[in-house]
Amino acid sequence: MGARDEWDVLFKRDDLTVSEIRKASREPLKPGEVRLAVERFGLTANNATYARFGDDSVIAFWRAFPGPQGYGRVPIWGFARVEESSHPDIAEGSRYFGYMPMSTHHVVAAEPMARGFIDTTAQRDFLHPWYRTYELVGEPEPLDDRWALLHPVYPAAFNLADFLERQAALGARSVLITSASSKVAIGLVEEMAARQIPLQTVGLTADRHTAFVQSLDLYDTVAPYGALPSLTVAEPTVFVDLTGDPSRRIAVCERFKSELCQTVLVGFTHSTATVLPPPGLAGPEPQVFFTPAIEMETIAEEGADSYYTRYAKSERRFVEYTQSWLDVRGGRGPEAIIDSFRSLLAGEQPPDASRVLRP
The missing domain is CATH 3.90.180 (Quinone Oxidoreductase; Chain A, domain 1)
Structure with a gap:
């Protein structure tokens, strides 16, 4: 045409x-x-x-x-x-x-x-x-090309960092993140590092992505999904799922049902993802983290000027960081x-x- x-x-x-x-x-x-x-x-x-x-x-x-x-x-x-x-x-x-x-x-x-x-x-x-x-x-x-890619997904990372900062204050010691190679996950752990949130970060990813995630040097621990049975975490731990895959969610919740203090369902990066969580997940009741609603609540509580100032500073830093x-x-x-x-x-x-x- x-x-x-x-x-x-x-x-x-x-x-x-x-x-x-x-x-x-x-x-x-x-x-x-x-x-x-x-x-x-x-x-x-x-x-x-x-x-x-x-x-x-x-x-x-x-x-x-x-x-x-x-x-x-x-x-x-x-x-x-x-x-x-x-x-x-x-x-x-x-x-x-x-x-x-x-x-x-x-x-x-x-x-x-x-x-x-x-x-x-x-x-x-x-x-x-x-x-x-x-x-x-x-x-x-x-x-601008990087903004086009990252501006739609970074709000999830930024608002999850707010959530995890509160969880650390309440006593959580670690966070376990699936789909650790995704842009939301990378944005999240980069923001956590910038804020110095005192949580150990554990990233789960596919075998073929493990070397890449390790090369970022952001997570404290990086492991392939197959290593889940032998993986250990510092408890209490927060589980942040970005895959949307029922089998992944079930496996992590069953493995760490005694260590989990929060299960947060955020994304759908895997082709096998489902919208609703699988019934009967072990551990704490899962919460669906719908970024648009969470962000609007934060703006209402904090004030638009304060929120957008914080957000813009973090997003620009992350966008520039991705050049590496x-x-x-x-x-x-x-x-x-x-x-x-x-x-x-x-x-x-x-x-x-x-x-x-x-x-």
Whole structure:
């Protein structure tokens, strides 16, 4: 397709190996709407989660950006510029970061708010406001590809660090983290080190990722999943699961049922993940850590200015730190987007490399 064509990348909802590129129609804007031209976006495990759980009764991500019968547009996070505006308070040419489909363009009904605007389109009312908020950002800077990848996932790491800081104050002595090679996990332990949170960090990861995680020199202990039966931890310990895999959750909780003081379910990095926790997990009652809600609660308690100041300082440090280990690879056009997403779904993306795509 030509550079000026407008298109959507579509994936078959019940078979993600099937995809299409379809020309998109341009409808006139209604009052209050803005048309965003997608600039760039990152691909992480989050995007695979959105597609795999797209029809789940709890999450239903396919509803956000519907496509033709049987198809959907995978949600992504990235930078976009206002190409056309029918809202008097949102200027054409202004630049935002937010939640969009795999498309060249995205139209939203915008309502200005502090730090940007919120999408009030009825189709997306079911989404938490966190997903409907577009942050006003400046002009491109050299680290923007890394921001595109990390800005959607770092809030989980930062808010988990707040949680673990409180657990350390209550007497916890260690934290056991699955999917230790994931960006959320790495961001978490890096933030813990920066804050000097007095918890021993134990990372569990796949055999093929063990050497990489060890090379980061962030965790006190790194072990493959197969070493779980012989692994020891300093108790009381907090279990932070990022895999979403029922068998992993059951195995860890059973192994350390006497040592655990908290079980926190956060992510879905594994293709075998399920939305709801498996019933009857040993140890403490698991809590689902839904980052958007946790972050909003923290802002309400602490105040927006204080929270965002803390957050921005930590996130910038982490983004800069990733230059030492994360290889950001580019791509342009719908074919590159499809190929990159298929590679992500197949588990072919190594933990030290990620893709940032441009339409």
